[in-house]
Amino acid sequence: MTITITVPANITDETYNEICEGFKKRYGNDITFLKETDEKIIGGFIAEANGIVYDTTIRSKLNMVKKVITE
Amino acid sequence: MGFLNVVEICVSSICLALGIAGLAFSKSSKAVGDDPKKAKKRKRLFTVLTLFGGWFLIGTLISVISNKKSGIEIEFSLLSERLNIFGFSLAETSVISICITAIVLVLSLVFRFFIFPKFTFDNPKGIQNLLEIAVESMDKFAKSNLMDYSGVLAPYMFTLGVFMIFSAASELFGLRAPTSDIVTTFAMGIITFALINFFGIKKKGIGGRIKGMASPTPLVFPMKILSDIAVPVSLACRLFGNMLGGMIVMDLLKSALGGYATGIPAVAGIYFNLFHPIIQAYIFIVLSMTFINEAIE
Amino acid sequence: MNINLSETVVDLIINILNIVILFLIVKALVYKPVRKFLDDRRAKVNEETSKAQKILDQANEALKSKDTIIEESRKNAEIEAQKTFEEAKNNADFIIAEAKKNAKIIEEKSAEEIKSQKENMIHSSKNEIAELAVNIAEKILERETNEEDTKRIINEFFDEANI
Numbered sequence: 455m456t457i458t459i460t461v462p463a464n465i466t467d468e469t470y471n472e473i474c475e476g477f478k479k480r481y482g483n484d485i486t487f488l489k490e491t492d493e494k495i496i497g498g499f500i501a502e503a504n505g506i507v508y509d510t511t512i513r514s515k516l517n518m519v520k521k522v523i524t525e
Numbered sequence: 526m527g528f529l530n531v532v533e534i535c536v537s538s539i540c541l542a543l544g545i546a547g548l549a550f551s552k553s554s555k556a557v558g559d560d561p562k563k564a565k566k567r568k569r570l571f572t573v574l575t576l577f578g579g580w581f582l583i584g585t586l587i588s589v590i591s592n593k594k595s596g597i598e599i600e601f602s603l604l605s606e607r608l609n610i611f612g613f614s615l616a617e618t619s620v621i622s623i624c625i626t627a628i629v630l631v632l633s634l635v636f637r638f639f640i641f642p643k644f645t646f647d648n649p650k651g652i653q654n655l656l657e658i659a660v661e662s663m664d665k666f667a668k669s670n671l672m673d674y675s676g677v678l679a680p681y682m683f684t685l686g687v688f689m690i691f692s693a694a695s696e697l698f699g700l701r702a703p704t705s706d707i708v709t710t711f712a713m714g715i716i717t718f719a720l721i722n723f724f725g726i727k728k729k730g731i732g733g734r735i736k737g738m739a740s741p742t743p744l745v746f747p748m749k750i751l752s753d754i755a756v757p758v759s760l761a762c763r764l765f766g767n768m769l770g771g772m773i774v775m776d777l778l779k780s781a782l783g784g785y786a787t788g789i790p791a792v793a794g795i796y797f798n799l800f801h802p803i804i805q806a807y808i809f810i811v812l813s814m815t816f817i818n819e820a821i822e
Numbered sequence: 823m824n825i826n827l828s829e830t831v832v833d834l835i836i837n838i839l840n841i842v843i844l845f846l847i848v849k850a851l852v853y854k855p856v857r858k859f860l861d862d863r864r865a866k867v868n869e870e871t872s873k874a875q876k877i878l879d880q881a882n883e884a885l886k887s888k889d890t891i892i893e894e895s896r897k898n899a900e901i902e903a904q905k906t907f908e909e910a911k912n913n914a915d916f917i918i919a920e921a922k923k924n925a926k927i928i929e930e931k932s933a934e935e936i937k938s939q940k941e942n943m944i945h946s947s948k949n950e951i952a953e954l955a956v957n958i959a960e961k962i963l964e965r966e967t968n969e970e971d972t973k974r975i976i977n978e979f980f981d982e983a984n985i
Contacts, residue, residue: 476980497967498975523952633851660856680849712837
């Protein structure tokens with residue numbers, strides 16, 4: 455299984471590992487992690503596993519809020 | 526030609542010439558300057574002179590040429606002369622009467638087929654006017670006097686009038702007028718008498734007529750019959766006498782003037798041969814109608 | 823003077839006949855035609871007179887009825903005028919009512935339009951403000967967010983996911 459994780463640019467490796475550990479707990483140990491950085495993500499991360507996208511970034515939350523408000 | 530005749534001829538010629546000259550002068554421009562009354566008098570004078578001169582001259586010439594003697598001697602007979610026609614002996618007046626009938630027949634035919642169709646409703650002229658007046662007045666006259674039988678009697682009276690006028694006209698031609706013959710007038714009287722009785726009987730019946738004669742008392746019956754017979758006789762004699770008298774006077778006048786009988790008899794003839802007969806005709810007709818009326822009442 | 827009686831009688835008879843014949847001629851050829859002519863003319867005149875009289879009577883009647891006709895037509899004209907007036911009045915009222923209705927509709931429509939326009943404006947203003955707010959928040963968060971916040975988020979996420 456391959457999971458792509460996108461993190462903010464100023465994140466520490468420690469935090470990154472925490473994310474990986476968390477996914478390992480859920481999906482097992484046989485996971486290959488890919489790391490990507492994006493400056494635009496304010497906080498949190500985006501993980502894509504088996505076609506499922508987990509978006510916890512503040513940016514996306516802000517976008518959601520924006521979307522909701524402007525309806 | 527005697528000396529007197531020559532003198533007469535000269536005098537008359539001079540008069541005639543003077544008269545004509547005077548007339549010519551008065552008509553010419555020289556006389557225009559005078560005042561009208563005088564001019565008229567002068568004209569009249571010259572006209573008289575001309576006429577007198579002319580008459581005298583003609584008379585003298587005629588008396589010289591034809592040796593006519595003037596005198597008051599005339600011949601006439603009570604009954605007219607007789608003519609011999611086709612072996613029959615007829616009175617001259619009967620022949621003239623028949624001629625009158627023939628002439629009237631011709632004139633009537635001409636009238637009926639040539640003049641009458643030209644009659645117009647509006648604005649009658651000339652002959653049409655004359656005849657209309659004659660017929661209408663005769664009708665009115667007859668109606669006022671006769672009332673019931675005027676339909677038949679008006680034409681009869683008209684006929685009598687025509688006959689009498691034509692016979693008076695024949696006098697102008699020197700013929701003896703039929704109405705101056707007692708036979709003719711007596712014929713007219715007899716017809717009237719017949720008409721009186723005919724209509725009297727028609728209206729009242731024979732009994733009524735005789736009764737009329739017998740009223741108010743039967744005593745008057747013979748007198749009534751006598752008077753009835755006297756009617757036609759009186760009519761006839763009246764007409765005959767008047768016409769004969771007129772004829773005699775004209776004859777006297779002509780014979781008295783002898784050769785000078787030009788112009789004057791014509792003037793007298795207007796009265797004796799036209800006016801007088803018309804009056805007599807009128808009297809005859811009126812009396813006939815009165816007697817018939819009397820019989821009808 | 824010698825009087826031959828037989829000849830005289832013959833003459834008398836001839837004269838009587840003559841007058842009778844004359845009478846017949848004049849009556850038939852002259853008198854009767856003229857009389858008939860006069861009668862015809864009188865009849866024609868009477869006819870014309872009666873015709874004229876009839877026409878005169880007709881004219882009089884027409885004159886009499888003229889007044890009646892004039893009166894009637896006057897009345898009719900009045901009635902017609904009245905009718906026309908009322909029709910016109912009705913038309914005018916109808917038109918006025920229609921105009922009023924239309925005006926009201928237009929009024930309402932414009933009110934609606936104004937209202938919706940207002941709403942649109944409010945809506946878009948709201949959106950703009952919201953966007954602005956979110957942008958501001960984004961900018962602030964960009965500056966203020968640190969490792970700690972990220973860690974917290976991660977933990978929250980996995981906590982939730984594992985429940």
